[in-house]
Amino acid sequence: MILGQNQYGKAENRVVRIVRDGATHHIKDLNVSVSLSGDMDEVHLSGSNANVLTTDATKNTVFAFAKEHGIASAEQFGIHLARHFVTSRQSITTARIRVEEYAWERIETPGPKRHSFVRTNQETRTAQITYAGGPDGWQIISGLKDLVVMNSTDSEFRGYVKDRYTTLPETADRILATEVHARWRHSGTDGAEPEPGHWDHSYAQVREHLLHAFAETYSLSLQQTLYQMGARVIDKCPGIDEIRLSLPNKHHFLADLEPFGLKNDNEVYFAADRPYGLIEATILRDGAEAGIPADLTNL
Numbered sequence: 282m283i284l285g286q287n288q289y290g291k292a293e294n295r296v297v298r299i300v301r302d303g304a305t306h307h308i309k310d311l312n313v314s315v316s317l318s319g320d321m322d323e324v325h326l327s328g329s330n331a332n333v334l335t336t337d338a339t340k341n342t343v344f345a346f347a348k349e350h351g352i353a354s355a356e357q358f359g360i361h362l363a364r365h366f367v368t369s370r371q372s373i374t375t376a377r378i379r380v381e382e383y384a385w386e387r388i389e390t391p392g393p394k395r396h397s398f399v400r401t402n403q404e405t406r407t408a409q410i411t412y413a414g415g416p417d418g419w420q421i422i423s424g425l426k427d428l429v430v431m432n433s434t435d436s437e438f439r440g441y442v443k444d445r446y447t448t449l450p451e452t453a454d455r456i457l458a459t460e461v462h463a464r465w466r467h468s469g470t471d472g473a474e475p476e477p478g479h480w481d482h483s484y485a486q487v488r489e490h491l492l493h494a495f496a497e498t499y500s501l502s503l504q505q506t507l508y509q510m511g512a513r514v515i516d517k518c519p520g521i522d523e524i525r526l527s528l529p530n531k532h533h534f535l536a537d538l539e540p541f542g543l544k545n546d547n548e549v550y551f552a553a554d555r556p557y558g559l560i561e562a563t564i565l566r567d568g569a570e571a572g573i574p575a576d577l578t579n580l
């Protein structure tokens with residue numbers, strides 16, 4: 282038998298970095314997972330730990346880098362870490378850094394103190410940085426998850442296959458709601474430090490395009506809406522070659538009010554949490570090769 286693909290590292294390092302600018306403080310709150318691979322046959326086969334950088338040290342590196350380099354963005358922090366692991370040890374050939382970022386909003390109060398925050402309840406920003414060495418060894422995938430959106434009209438669903446198990450009534454006016462889970466891959470990344478604010482600006486742009494495309498599309502299906510959302514990003518963001526969207530259809534069924542002698546004129550819905558339709562697709566720039574895995578749940 283042979284040893285197949287393997288990787289190791291410390292998962293879910295919860296690192297919070299405070300920047301104190303006088304009375305005004307800033308917070309970065311990340312969940313960072315490090316995964317290293319390379320010449321690790323012997324630790325599995327003979328038990329020699331000679332090539333093993335401990336997962337404990339990878340954890341320590343995350344916290345030390347938060348101090349030494351600061352956290353400009355999830356992407357930039359991941360780039361620093363990935364470069365460090367691959368360039369500092371010959372036995373490590375690939376580093377994959379996954380980051381979730383939790384957003385805090387300032388609680389604005391009268392007076393000079395600016396150190397209170399409330400966790401925003403919207404999406405979680407994500408990033409995955411993989412570095413396999415050399416100038417071309419970078420892959421940077423940004424993303425978001427749990428961004429819940431709803432259109433209360435301008436959505437229909439008709440003309441689908443009717444087999445003997447089909448009971449769903451056609452509708453020309455329904456609620457369309459989903460929880461956006463998106464990943465997008467940046468092209469031409471060489472790990473160089475872009476201008477300050479680059480990654481935040483890029484993130485804000487993609488988020489805006491996704492939301493606007495969702496709002497502006499008259500939907501004939503969630504599949505069609507998904508394509509419009511992804512296509513908008515590829516069209517408007519030249520530095521992004523690929524985007525994958527995973528959209529659960531958060532079904533809203535008309536509540537049956539007839540037993541109570543009430544007419545339901547598209548006003549009262551039952552928001553079902555499961556089961557849900559799950560609509561997923563990748564949209565690619567012409568000529569680009571797919572690099573984002575199909576199953577986003579582990580990303």
Ligand SMILES: O=c1[nH]c(=O)c2[nH]c(=O)[nH]c2[nH]1
Pocket residue numbers: 438449501502503504530558
């Ligand atoms: O937008 C939709 N796409 C489907 O494929 C589907 N299937 C279903 O039952 N409802 C919906 N809605």
